[in-house]
Amino acid sequence: MFDTEDDSIDPAESFELKWQGSCIVVIPAASVETMRWDLIEPAAEIILGPLKEQKVPMVVFDLSNVAYFGSVFLALLLRCHKLVKSRGGELVLCGPSAMARELLRVTSLDTLWAIYDSREEALTALAA
Numbered sequence: 001m002f003d004t005e006d007d008s009i010d011p012a013e014s015f016e017l018k019w020q021g022s023c024i025v026v027i028p029a030a031s032v033e034t035m036r037w038d039l040i041e042p043a044a045e046i047i048l049g050p051l052k053e054q055k056v057p058m059v060v061f062d063l064s065n066v067a068y069f070g071s072v073f074l075a076l077l078l079r080c081h082k083l084v085k086s087r088g089g090e091l092v093l094c095g096p097s098a099m100a101r102e103l104l105r106v107t108s109l110d111t112l113w114a115i116y117d118s119r120e121e122a123l124t125a126l127a128a
Helices: 030-034 037-052 071-086 098-106 119-127
Strands: 015-020 023-028 058-062 090-094
Touching (some): 015 037, 023 037, 023 119, 037 071, 071 090, 090 119
Parallel strands (some): 023 058
């Protein structure tokens, strides 16, 4: 089913997590554009681990390195959203490409998440 020999995408190298004040910024690498389903679980652990430690997680997904993404990445975003909301936190997106923004609009996910042009705007909104 899945070619587990192909390790061209390492989930640990596909996401950078940065703390900015009380917010965590998740920065996916361009490699998430081709992320396979069998990598969603390791990727989720990388991101959800630090979020689970927060009483009220405030999260910015900075999509500026990603031109496009598919259902695997959307599933990961939704998983993160579910955890964050269950703890009374907020998850927002920033920096999506025109193609990514269109995908979010077509799937109506742009009504679920606030979308900002820059990381600074997103962080300011979460701090308010």
